[in-house]
Amino acid sequence: QEQLVESGGGLAQAGGSLRLSCAASGHTFGMYGMAWFRRAPGKEREFVASIARGGTDTRYTNSVKGRFTISRDNTHQTLNLEMNSLKPEDTAVYYCAADETGRNWPFAVQYGIWGQGTQVSVSS
Numbered sequence: 532q533e534q535l536v537e538s539g540g541g542l543a544q545a546g547g548s549l550r551l552s553c554a555a556s557g558h559t560f561g562m563y564g565m566a567w568f569r570r571a572p573g574k575e576r577e578f579v580a581s582i583a584r585g586g587t588d589t590r591y592t593n594s595v596k597g598r599f600t601i602s603r604d605n606t607h608q609t610l611n612l613e614m615n616s617l618k619p620e621d622t623a624v625y626y627c628a629a630d631e632t633g634r635n636w637p638f639a640v641q642y643g644i645w646g647q648g649t650q651v652s653v654s655s
Contacts, residue, residue: 532557532644533555533556533557533559533560533563533629533644534555534556534557534644535553535554535555535556535627535628535629535644535645535646536553536554536556536646536647537551537552537553537625537626537627537646537647537648537649538551538552538553538554538649539551539552539649540625540649540650540651541650541651541652542652542653542654543617543651543652543653543654544617544653544654545617545618545619545653545654545655546616546617547617547653548613548614548615548616548617549614549617549651550611550612550613550614551567551611551612551614551625551627551649551651552609552610552611552612553565553567553609553610553611553612553627553646554608554609555608555609555610555629556608557608560605560608560629561584561605561608562584562631562633563584563629563630563631563633563644564581564582564583564584564629564630564632564633564634564635564636564641565581565582565601565603565610565627565628565629565630565635566578566579566580566581566582566627566628566630566635566636566637566642567579567580567581567601567610567612567625567626567627567628568625568626568628568639568642569621569623569624569625569626569651570623570624570626570648571620571622571623572622572623574623576626576639577592578592578637578638578639579591579592579595579599579612579625580592580595580599580601580612581601581635581636581637582601582602582603582610582635583633583634583635584605584633584634586602586603586605588634588635589601589635590635590637592637594620595614595621598614598615598616598617599612599613599614599615600612600613600615601613610627612625614651617651617653618653619653619654619655620653621651621653622651622652622653623650623651624648624649624650624651625648625649625650625651626645626646626647626648627645627646628642628644628645628646629642629643629644629645630642630643631643
């Protein structure tokens with residue numbers, strides 16, 4: 532089973548950029564659909580972006596469309612989230628997740644493997 536470890540979080544100013552990465556330790560990364568979710572303080576976990584196993588089918592929540600880009604490198608077993616034009620409301624713990632069906636579901640219940648999360652803080 533895959534194990535996921537996120538990195539790249541930190542502090543950014545509004546309008547700035549951060550790049551998150553999620554490294555998978557197993558040997559079946561290319562079979563999984565992958566996603567990013569986030570949980571802001573005092574709020575429910577929410578879907579951010581997802582990508583199917585082939586890397587061409589992506590999905591974004593409306594609030595990040597045009598600002599965030601999800602991508603994957605199946606050779607190096609890595610999932611990425613490029614975040615531009617950051618806003619204070621993007622502040623959250625970001626989690627990567629894997630779904631064995633290989634699809635790009637926007638629903639957390641579909642994902643059976645989760646990383647530990649990485650903190651993103653955006654100052655105004």
